[in-house]
Each structure stands twice: as C-alpha cells, then as structure tokens.
Amino acid sequence: MTDKLKDAKIVFVVGGPGSGKGTQCEKIVAKYGYTHLSSGDLLRAEVASGSERGKQLQAIMQKGELVPLDTVLDMIKEAMIAKADVSKGYLIDGYPREVKQGEEFEKKIGAPALLLYVDAKAETMVKRLMKRGETSGRADDNEETIKKRLDLYYKATEPVIAYYEKCSIVRKVSRNTERNMMLQSNMTSVLSLTP
C-alpha cells in the first residue's frame, strides 16, 4: 500500500493556530495544484460523521489538546493514498504537531521535501482566531481554548521547526513574505519539480 506513496513529494505546513496555514495552502493549491490535506479538517470530518470515534476526538479538540498520534497519521495516510494517482504533491497542513509525529510519518510514509513555517505573532493569531470564531462554528475558536492551543504550540510544535532546520528544509512565510511568497525562487524550485 505505502508503495503508492514511495516517490510522493511531501510538504509539511507548520505554524501556530490561526497563523494562516490553511490560507497559504489555498494559494499554493491554486498555483501548483498540490493536494491539500489538513489534519484538523480530516478530524473535523470524522467528528461530523457522528461516529463514536468522532465523539472522542471532539472532546479532545474542544480542550485544545492533541488527538492520539496513530489516529491522525492513519487518517492522513489514507487520504494520501486516495489521491496518489492524481497528486503532484501533498501539502500536509497541521502536521507534525510534535517531533514524534514527524518521526512516525517518516517511518510509515516518507520524508518531507520541505517544511513551510507560517509565522505570526501570538497577538495576531489570537486576534484572527477570535474573529474566525464569530463564524467558524469551531468548538476550539474561543478564548479559553485558543490560549491552550497557543501554549501547546510553543511547547510541542515549535521544536519541530528546529528539528527540520537541521536538514535545511525549512522555509519561513511571514507577514513580509506571504504576499509574494510565490515569487520566492527557493520555494518555486522545490514546489514545481515534478514528482
């Protein structure tokens, strides 16, 4: 099964809650036709299905905690396989959330070609999430859960960036670069390579 993903081009998209991961991914999809898989969206789809597992996931997400690694990795892998025949590459948005998730992904699927680090100030993230919460209907877009998600981001997810900096695959997108990120040659050269 994993054979289907043997040569897959993989881009991890990492950043704090509300940093703009989903927004930047949409831009990349429009330009490069990559397959966008958001771990949060996959989990919310499971919740929406009303399954027993969905109920357990909902309770964890509402508290701003991480769901079990195996659950999210299995979902991502399944979604990747489903698109393997048509995909030019994958944007894995919201994963890894901790170094261990990155290690497991590499063992079970493959190594990332690039990690896009979407950077924003805590103050900006909180402001955006409070605004998003007015219409998103998301159980975790409220003040209390946002604070927990931010704390967890700095504690568990930021180390992921340092971990991948060692192999020089991190590209940072920040306020100054996001508007013209598609023009950055370092990103273009990696993204436009055919798988």
Ligand SMILES: Nc1ncnc2c1ncn2[C@@H]1O[C@H](COP(=O)(O)OP(=O)(O)O)[C@@H](O)[C@H]1O
């Ligand atoms: N560059 C930006 N400037 C202003 N608002 C933004 C920007 N990027 C994203 N947003 C807004 O911030 C919120 C969070 O963005 P989203 O892409 O959902 O982030 P994430 O997937 O990282 O949580 C959304 O409401 C989005 O419209």
Ligand SMILES: Nc1ncnc2c1ncn2[C@H]1C[C@H](O)[C@@H](COP(=O)(O)OP(=O)(O)O)O1
């Ligand atoms: N890779 C992962 N591991 C564990 N839990 C995850 C996960 N990705 C998402 N979740 C769970 C916990 C998150 O607080 C919640 C929402 O994630 P998300 O939609 O990626 O949020 P955001 O886009 O605001 O950063 O789903």
Ligand SMILES: [Mg+2]
């Ligand atoms: Mg998102």
